[in-house]
Amino acid sequence: MKLNQPVLTRFFYGFILLAGLFWIWRSAVPQSATTGGEIPAPQAGFLAPDFTLNTLEGKTVTLSDLRGRVVLLNIWASWCPPCRAEMPAMQRVWEEYQEQGVMVLAVNSTVQDTPADAQNFVNENNLTFPIPLDISGEVTRLYRVSSLPTSFFIGADGIIREVVIGGPMAEALLYSRIEQLLKETR
Amino acid sequence: MLPILQIGPLALQTPGLMYLLGLWFGLSLAEKFAPRRGISPDALYNLVFTGLIAGIVGARLGYVLLNAGAFLASPLSLISLNPGLLDPFSGFAAALMAALIYGARKKLGFWNALDALTPFFAVFMIGAALANIASGAAFGLETSLPWGIELWGAKRHPTQFYELGGAIVILLWLGRLSKGPELPSGRLFLVFLALTAGARLFFEAFRGDSALILGGIRVAQVIAWLALAGALWGLARQK
Numbered sequence: 001m002k003l004n005q006p007v008l009t010r011f012f013y014g015f016i017l018l019a020g021l022f023w024i025w026r027s028a029v030p031q032s033a034t035t036g037g038e039i040p041a042p043q044a045g046f047l048a049p050d051f052t053l054n055t056l057e058g059k060t061v062t063l064s065d066l067r068g069r070v071v072l073l074n075i076w077a078s079w080c081p082p083c084r085a086e087m088p089a090m091q092r093v094w095e096e097y098q099e100q101g102v103m104v105l106a107v108n109s110t111v112q113d114t115p116a117d118a119q120n121f122v123n124e125n126n127l128t129f130p131i132p133l134d135i136s137g138e139v140t141r142l143y144r145v146s147s148l149p150t151s152f153f154i155g156a157d158g159i160i161r162e163v164v165i166g167g168p169m170a171e172a173l174l175y176s177r178i179e180q181l182l183k184e185t186r
Numbered sequence: 187m188l189p190i191l192q193i194g195p196l197a198l199q200t201p202g203l204m205y206l207l208g209l210w211f212g213l214s215l216a217e218k219f220a221p222r223r224g225i226s227p228d229a230l231y232n233l234v235f236t237g238l239i240a241g242i243v244g245a246r247l248g249y250v251l252l253n254a255g256a257f258l259a260s261p262l263s264l265i266s267l268n269p270g271l272l273d274p275f276s277g278f279a280a281a282l283m284a285a286l287i288y289g290a291r292k293k294l295g296f297w298n299a300l301d302a303l304t305p306f307f308a309v310f311m312i313g314a315a316l317a318n319i320a321s322g323a324a325f326g327l328e329t330s331l332p333w334g335i336e337l338w339g340a341k342r343h344p345t346q347f348y349e350l351g352g353a354i355v356i357l358l359w360l361g362r363l364s365k366g367p368e369l370p371s372g373r374l375f376l377v378f379l380a381l382t383a384g385a386r387l388f389f390e391a392f393r394g395d396s397a398l399i400l401g402g403i404r405v406a407q408v409i410a411w412l413a414l415a416g417a418l419w420g421l422a423r424q425k
Contacts, residue, residue, distance in 0.1 A: 016414070039340060170271060
């Protein structure tokens with residue numbers, strides 16, 4: 001019997017599907033292989049690059065010391081309207097969640113701001129979370145911040161879960177993301 | 187990898203821009219070809235926008251329902267422009283339902299409408315690949331191959347460019363196909379679906395950010411295989 005066109009086509013489709021199954025099996029990887037894991041990079045799935053900075057109050061903050069806590073890392077400047085707009089919401093989140101171990105770090109990109117302006121803004125808005133000063137611009141560069149504000153949601157394991165470029169972030173975004181990160185920790 | 191395009195004081199978010207361009211060019215191309223399927227450009231435009239608006243509203247409502255507590259604390263967030271406050275699955279379901287209802291009311295014909303939308307889908311896939319190039323998302327596994335790119339602290343497969351290449355080839359393929367003899371209803375869409383699912387099934391293997399299930403199997407590949415099987419089954423039935 002001579003094979004007609006439709007039968008050949010069906011064989012071809014069947015072959016493609018079998019090849020597909022083989023490819024799925026071939027491209028399986030170990031569970032840990034598909035995230036950035038321990039490589040530091042400012043991208044979701046990677047380890048948050050470490051830094052040590054002095055805060056407005058003169059204390060020292062090192063990001064890696066906060067391992068085990070959920071961290072909201074926000075990079076801002078006092079002259080940037082969306083940065084200013086989202087700060088009150090961050091303050092409310094800080095008041096509500098600091099007892100559960102959440103850390104809010106609002107790194108002032110001081111390389112493009114002044115400590116005095118940052119201090120004035122903090123006073124006006126009664127912000128009580130730490131404000132590390134990035135005087136040399138090292139952290140702004142390390143986190144490849146090209147637009148202010150930029151925020152990083154970091155899990156208790158030190159891995160970045162989400163990068164939010166631009167703002168202002170809605171209060172519900174802060175609440176829902178932090179709740180989710182806390183749930184992972186529990 | 188250029189997430190922000192700075193034009194004077196204006197900071198454009200390139201990934202979002204790429205999606206918008208994909209939407210715009212895709213819609214223009216689809217409008218041009220819609221009359222061949224007996225669908226007026228206006229009807230096609232309305233179909234897409236009904237779907238889009240329903241999709242956005244549905245995605246926000248879905249997110250609100252899933253995170254009700256967060257919105258009770260700040261009701262104003264309901265109308266926030268943050269794209270992070272959207273639930274993709276709810277959005278997709280709402281868009282699909284709205285488009286089905288609109289299509290049925292205007293008697294567009296299910297397969298006809300899908301065929302007419304295919305150029306839109308195909309161009310949009312190119313926009314999505316460009317968005318990933320801009321943001322550096324959907325990145326690849328580490329590789330020592332000469333065409334690996336330096337990204338996120340390692341030399342990686344340029345998966346975003348594989349994706350882009352695949353999407354361009356698929357668009358050209360569909361263009362050739364639609365120039366030939368008249369196709370049975372649904373053929374163009376099924377070919378698009380088969381090629382796109384096949385490309386995803388193949389290229390996903392080089393991704394460094396795949397979600398995995400038991401045994402290290404990549405979820406996206408399983409979904410792509412099912413879509414491919416469905417599309418091929420549809421194509422085989424058409425003969």
